[in-house]
Amino acid sequence: MPTVHSKQDVALMAHLLRRAGFGATLQELDRCLEQGYEATVEALLSPSAPDAVPEDLIRRYHVDQSDLRNHAAGAAYWIYRMVQTPAPLREKMSLFWHRVFATAATKLIQARMVANQLDMFRDHGMGSFQDLLLRLSRDPAMMMWLDNQDNHKGSINENYGREILELFSMGVGNYTEDDIKECARAFTGWRVVNPDYMSIRMRNNTARPYGYIAWQFEYDDTDHDHDEKTFLGQVGDLNGEDVVAIICRQEATPRFIARHLYHFFVADEVPVPQWPHTAPRDPQAIDLMCQAYFDSNYDISAMLRAMFNADFFKSEAARFARVKSPVEMVVGTLRMAGGLELPSTDTYAAVGVCAAMGQFPMNPPSVEGWQGGSEWINTGAYVQRVNFASRVLSDPGKPGIQAIIGRIRDLANGRGLSAEELVDACLHIVGPLEVPDSTRDGLIEYARSWGDVDFADAASTAQAERTIVALLQLVVTTQEYQMV
């Protein structure tokens, strides 16, 4: 007999799994409730399971996801990983860093390099921020995205030197223009192997003659500026490693990262360019995460742990307070429906609908990433959302839908279910969602139009399945389902 958990516990756990992942199936929710909230946070922070993605099958059937050359294939491959992962926070953090360290396949031409960068986020996105920032500085996609192959001794290109400070670590107002130049000098000689040929192929947007050639980081000491530099008050023959270490010691760095984490996981902040002039929504939350950062020697997991266990995250006011990003909505719906255990062209359709809603994975609109929030919802995007979710949930044969039907059958326990009971069960399973009475009344009226639900025989079971599917398709069109 499964343990009965309080409504409050269920709602809180569902909130955690929506924010720290992409929502939960009934089985996942049950499993997490059994182990408790804080243990679930720890399990999310330290996933032991390897990804369940069948790379060999994906590459055999979707051959374009083997070379990962074009954007649609690269993004579809990522959708597989997000839907299938047993470690949703690891994947969510990859999405988080993809937003902060926004790098787009449009310029890089080969989506594979963004995929490799995401692999790096997957492996190191919840560890030491110093380690992550150093890996980012050596990441071939980042090198080419911000032109560091053109950053030479005696002839700097300050693009990466500027953005690592402005967008990736400290934020405007915490350094000078001279710091940017000195930072760029520290990163001279950091480039990819065969820089000239790789650059010209990228510029010419060509796969010729034999397809793309993936990039590899290379440090060229002969092209590195070894003269003395002064960066944020530190003086010496500073190299990129030194600069990263100095950045990570600054008070501004965890403040900037904490504000990003808050914006992504807790509640919408104002756009990043306004941060120097606008106080955080919750300064105490930022302080808490900064303290965790320094106490743990710059550990991202420590910041996340502090956040997920804090009242500001757990409070009822925080729940359903953010608009789901297109990727969150699409991946969450696909996870709920199940059925992607084997390769499917559904992943390409998922990419298409994300792109149509303004979030093409691997293609952020600029180096500043997606702002998100209410920008995700407009009339056209809403129609895309609703149509996609309804289509994905249309097949009662999918394993996730079967699990939902099974749960409702258990609830019926041999008797018929009223329209009210059915609507409440669906809202509970999909959220739990709390909807206004007018919405609930509308759902009940719709459910009633499909007739009674019982599982007495094969015919009535088939009818019940159709009713449940139809109701689920309507539930995901509610405003509440668009929130996370």
Add this chain to the structure above:
Amino acid sequence: MTTATFRLQYSDAIGFVADQGGRGFHLPMSMVIRGDGRIFVVSRSNTQALDIVGIQMVTRGHEFFGQIGGYGQEPGKMIWPTALALDRADNLYLADDYLQRVTIYDRDGAVQSTWGTKGSAAGEFDGPSGLLFDADDNLLMVDHRNHRIQKFTRDGQSLGTWGAYGDGDGQFNLPWGIAQDRQGFLYVADWRNDRIQKFTPDGEFVAKFGASGDGDGQFNRPSGLAVGADGNLYVADWGNQRVQVLDAAGNFLLQLRGEAKLSPWAQEYIAANADESAARATYVPVFDVDTADANEVSARIEPYFWDPVDVVLDDDERVYVLETSRHRFQVYDKV
């Protein structure tokens, strides 16, 4: 210990990424060589470049004769082409995993017929992935999602099936390619079991070679394969990004990792683009890589095989290795 009494010497690369159409291939899956030297290569391509989906025709002398078929569901077209085979009359057979059908083109490339029904009953199939005409001119098909081999007449009448899902002798897990030696023994690349199985012409299990791994004689998802006149087995060790050669008893002889140089088509392209030509002058194609992932290594090192999917021998026992992600095949001479 077995020692190879021969070696394979790189001789040529034929191909070019034809993602925008024209001369070359795009994500090719299978190839077959006709007696007169014409080579047929089928390109899967991707959703962004559908014009190149089809069967390209070339020769070892780098001649290009256009393509047969195209993307679509109509007779003669294809969605997910997987395998090619030639019957004794030089009719060309194409398997399509998505459409679940076999298409037959005559010697001139005209569509003769199509047949096939998805299912698991005799005569039905689910995911045709390897084709071979046996000594009796019957068509052997690797019916891969049914984990079995099925024999058909040339017009699609089932003559029997063998195999089932599993990892026991004579069982399969998503098999891919099939080949036959001069004695009539059949070899099947048992893809997800990381082994090659040998059978009599009637499907009786004879032997199995290999195990999971990347050592000598081990496999990571073998795909296409071919057998030489001496019984040596040439296996596209797809997941390990190499070709392995085994003797008739299954002993490891040698392996190839690929060493392509620029084909004449590639040279013409480079010569016609001054900026790329100048930059390529300082390009070092083979360098020390900082990853052990064979797929990623192949993505970085252009001369290496990248997704070697099929191996074919011609009448002179030259070895042709088709690479999906490099849009070319490399040719090796036996010396």
